[in-house]
Amino acid sequence: MKWDEFFVTGEPMIYAAMVSIVVVSLAIPIALTYFKKWNWLWTNWLTTVDHKKIGVMYILAALLMLFRGGVDALLMRAQTAVPDNGLLDGQHYNEIFTTHGVIMILFMAMPFIIGLMNVVIPLQIGARDVAFPRLNAVSFWLFFSGAMLFNISFVIGGSPDAGWSAYFPLASLEFSPTVGNNYYAIALQIAGIGTLLTGINFLVTILKMRAPGMTLMKMPMFTWSVLITNVIIVFAFPVLTVALALMTLDRQFGTQFFAMQSGGMDMLWANLFWVWGHPEVYIVVLPAFGIYSEIISAFARKNLYGYKSMVVSMVAISLLSFVVWAHHFYTMGHGVMVNSVFSITTMAIAIPTGVKIFNWLFTLRKGKISFTTPMLYSLAFIPIFTIGGVTGVMLAMASADYQYHNTMFLVAHFHYVLIPGTVFAVIAGFHFWFPKVFGFRLNEKLGKWAFWFITVSFNVTFFPLFILGLNGMTRRMYTYSESTGYGALNMVSMVGALGLTVGFIILVYNIYYSVRYSPRDTNGDPWDARSLEWSTHSPVPEYNFALIPTVDRLDAHWFSKKEGKPLATGKYEPIHMPNNSGVPIIMGAAFFFWGFFMVFSWWIPAIVFGVVILGTLAYRTFEKDHGHYISVEEIERTEKALRGEQHEN
Amino acid sequence: MKQLFPAQHVMGFLFSLLLSLVALVAVLFDLSFAAGMTILVVTALVQAGLQLFLFMHVKENAESKTLYLNILYALFVGLVTIFGTLFAMRWGYMVK
Ligand code: HEM
Ligand SMILES: [Cu+2]
Numbered sequence: 001m002k003w004d005e006f007f008v009t010g011e012p013m014i015y016a017a018m019v020s021i022v023v024v025s026l027a028i029p030i031a032l033t034y035f036k037k038w039n040w041l042w043t044n045w046l047t048t049v050d051h052k053k054i055g056v057m058y059i060l061a062a063l064l065m066l067f068r069g070g071v072d073a074l075l076m077r078a079q080t081a082v083p084d085n086g087l088l089d090g091q092h093y094n095e096i097f098t099t100h101g102v103i104m105i106l107f108m109a110m111p112f113i114i115g116l117m118n119v120v121i122p123l124q125i126g127a128r129d130v131a132f133p134r135l136n137a138v139s140f141w142l143f144f145s146g147a148m149l150f151n152i153s154f155v156i157g158g159s160p161d162a163g164w165s166a167y168f169p170l171a172s173l174e175f176s177p178t179v180g181n182n183y184y185a186i187a188l189q190i191a192g193i194g195t196l197l198t199g200i201n202f203l204v205t206i207l208k209m210r211a212p213g214m215t216l217m218k219m220p221m222f223t224w225s226v227l228i229t230n231v232i233i234v235f236a237f238p239v240l241t242v243a244l245a246l247m248t249l250d251r252q253f254g255t256q257f258f259a260m261q262s263g264g265m266d267m268l269w270a271n272l273f274w275v276w277g278h279p280e281v282y283i284v285v286l287p288a289f290g291i292y293s294e295i296i297s298a299f300a301r302k303n304l305y306g307y308k309s310m311v312v313s314m315v316a317i318s319l320l321s322f323v324v325w326a327h328h329f330y331t332m333g334h335g336v337m338v339n340s341v342f343s344i345t346t347m348a349i350a351i352p353t354g355v356k357i358f359n360w361l362f363t364l365r366k367g368k369i370s371f372t373t374p375m376l377y378s379l380a381f382i383p384i385f386t387i388g389g390v391t392g393v394m395l396a397m398a399s400a401d402y403q404y405h406n407t408m409f410l411v412a413h414f415h416y417v418l419i420p421g422t423v424f425a426v427i428a429g430f431h432f433w434f435p436k437v438f439g440f441r442l443n444e445k446l447g448k449w450a451f452w453f454i455t456v457s458f459n460v461t462f463f464p465l466f467i468l469g470l471n472g473m474t475r476r477m478y479t480y481s482e483s484t485g486y487g488a489l490n491m492v493s494m495v496g497a498l499g500l501t502v503g504f505i506i507l508v509y510n511i512y513y514s515v516r517y518s519p520r521d522t523n524g525d526p527w528d529a530r531s532l533e534w535s536t537h538s539p540v541p542e543y544n545f546a547l548i549p550t551v552d553r554l555d556a557h558w559f560s561k562k563e564g565k566p567l568a569t570g571k572y573e574p575i576h577m578p579n580n581s582g583v584p585i586i587m588g589a590a591f592f593f594w595g596f597f598m599v600f601s602w603w604i605p606a607i608v609f610g611v612v613i614l615g616t617l618a619y620r621t622f623e624k625d626h627g628h629y630i631s632v633e634e635i636e637r638t639e640k641a642l643r644g645e646q647h648e649n
Numbered sequence: 650m651k652q653l654f655p656a657q658h659v660m661g662f663l664f665s666l667l668l669s670l671v672a673l674v675a676v677l678f679d680l681s682f683a684a685g686m687t688i689l690v691v692t693a694l695v696q697a698g699l700q701l702f703l704f705m706h707v708k709e710n711a712e713s714k715t716l717y718l719n720i721l722y723a724l725f726v727g728l729v730t731i732f733g734t735l736f737a738m739r740w741g742y743m744v745k
Contacts (some may be wrong), residue, residue: 235723271734271737322725322730326733334742335742341736393656512708
């Protein structure tokens with residue numbers, strides 16, 4: 001590596017990005033020092049092991065990444081809005097669709113979902129934290145350092161440019177000689193380990209820490225969906241870990257696993273990538289199904305229709321999700337037998353998914369529906385996602401896929417699944433659970449404006465792509481000539497993308513507006529909802545529940561309100577809580593620097609930081625930390641304050 | 650004293666070392682591919698069972714049903730990944 005290649009040069013947009021990065025990274029410490037907030041930040045946030053705060057940090061990071069991925073998307077749409085455009089060159093376009101894909105899936109959708117999981121799951125099962133709070137903080141900091149590492153690639157060294165799927169041989173050292181794909185392999189590796197730890201943590205939490213009486217079949221549907229998601233995480237992510245390690249070995253240590261000669265096999269990467277990749281799409285979509293189930297039953301004021309069939313269909317989806325991966329490369333040389341088998345398994349997934357759609361519809365039937373913002377997203381999800389699903393079945397037919405493969409039709413399809421299936425869900429969940437965390441609701445009027453902008457513009461952006469794809473426009477194409485006739489529809493799509501931008505800006509503005517003007521809510525249950533998280537105060541105290549509730553049926557909180565019977569009785573006892581720790585963030589930082597030096601193959605500093613990582617592990621092994629107790633007096637004081645009563649002394 | 654000495658575990662430990670040594674036979678001697686593979690597969694399976702039941706206490710757990718289910722799921726995913734890959738990338742690849 002020559003030093004003049006270290007920083008990416010020659011691009012005005014990148015210079016602007018560098019300037020803004022420098023400004024922001026100076027502004028933050030200066031502001032913190034000026035307002036004397038360092039201590040507050042460190043003790044309340046950076047070292048926290050509280051699942052609610054970790055969840056909030058995940059969601060903040062996800063919103064930041066949504067912005068980054070969104071800017072990428074806008075640039076791509078702007079470039080292709082008119083024929084023969086020169087806004088971006090081919091190389092730059094390649095880098096942008098790659099970072100857009102990776103960031104949206106791994107650094108936006110995943111952390112947003114994991115963030116909601118963190119905030120909601122312990123509350124929903126009546127627990128005081130997750131099973132391994134310290135590990136939870138480690139998960140967050142590993143995700144965060146992976147995300148930051150990936151993001152600096154566009155100013156230092158250059159971004160990966162072989163697509164979010166990074167197919168070999170294109171992603172090999174021979175065809176992608178810059179460090180871009182090293183960033184891909186190492187940043188995803190670090191974030192992936194964090195996700196794997198989350199998977200284990202939540203699996204144990206849900207299996208072991210449910211409130212007394214809450215059997216598996218009395219769990220709220222979101223908890224069920226998260227349980228199944230984490231099973232998939234635990235079994236799918238190791239495949240990614242191995243595949244990325246082989247990629248690093250190939251690119252930096254001279255092995256030939258994915259080479260085209262010496263017994264290597266380039267297609268094996270695509271195979272391993274999708275063995276992880278298809279379950280991954282269910283990892284981001286199943287929790288969304290759970291969120292919709294909660295919201296739809298809360299605002300239809302009815303219990304969820306077909307609870308058992310919902311669970312069974314999610315289990316079926318989790319198994320099927322592991323046997324369909326080859327549908328991503330039907331056209332790459334498989335025989336009829338392979339393609340037929342994977343066609344059939346893929347179409348089979350439509351069945352349990354269809355069951356769920358009908359269950360939601362039946363839940364709505366004869367319900368007293370209140371059209372709140374989260375409910376609007378949930379209602380819009382059903383028809384839009386169905387379009388995504390139906391085009392998915394079209395793509396599932398191997399012989400027809402020879403027509404659709406790698407066209408804009410595919411791009412339209414997966415955005416029609418991912419955006420209603422994940423983005424709408426996390427936004428809906430964000431609006432729904434926001435008052436639980438902060439004690440006031442987001443403004444409904446602004447929320448609805450954002451909703452209409454986002455939903456309408458989404459269709460304007462992506463529906464034209466179905467037609468463009470059928471007309472032959474391929475994906476990842478940075479420009480086209482006027483004679484192709486693609487211009488008009490691409491321009492329509494650009495207009496839609498601008499509308500989406502307006503929608504997201506209103507959404508973010510709504511957060512600011514509501515912080516300032518929203519009335520605070522008083523009873524912890526502003527939506528009059530059904531599951532346990534609504535039975536404690538908002539904002540939730542550190543210990544979640546002063547007394548652990550006892551559950552005797554699904555929607556126990558709802559019935560306790562109807563029947564006027566409290567869920568928990570008895571006297572307060574001292575509550576044991578875990579201590580904060582600075583080790584996870586130090587570990588995250590060490591991983592960041594280790595990763596950075598690995599990317600550039602600077603072995604000595606990489607080894608040094610590798611030793612630091614091992615050091616943090618060793619420190620933890622010998623650390624004596626028994627947590628702390630919250631005294632009865634303090635619980636009483638907190639509870640009183642949260643109920644709005646005055647202090648006595 | 651007899652109860653304190655973990656005889657079962659020491660035996661198990663020695664046995665697992667023995668299994669590893671037997672597995673070495675596959676590379677140390679000039680066996681046919683089939684014979685070598687058989688030795689490896691058999692010793693690996695016995696080894697895995699030993700670890701799970703003796704050292705990871707699968708049976709002693711109150712919720713062993715969950716654990717068996719988990720192992721079953723793991724087997725499913727593992728076998729599907731291996732044989733699915735062979736199916737997609739070897740047996741059914743570049744054929745008419
Ligand atoms: C918010 C509005 C969005 C817009 C306007 C948008 C637009 C685009 C465009 C123009 C492409 C490239 C098409 C091509 O030339 O091949 C693309 C690719 C992609 N998008 Fe989006 N997108 C958006 C949101 C999302 C979200 C939320 C996700 C995931 C959760 C996502 C995941 C992807 C992926 C995985 C690719 C493929 C990248 C690749 O080819 O390697 N996008 N998107
Ligand atoms: Cu797939």
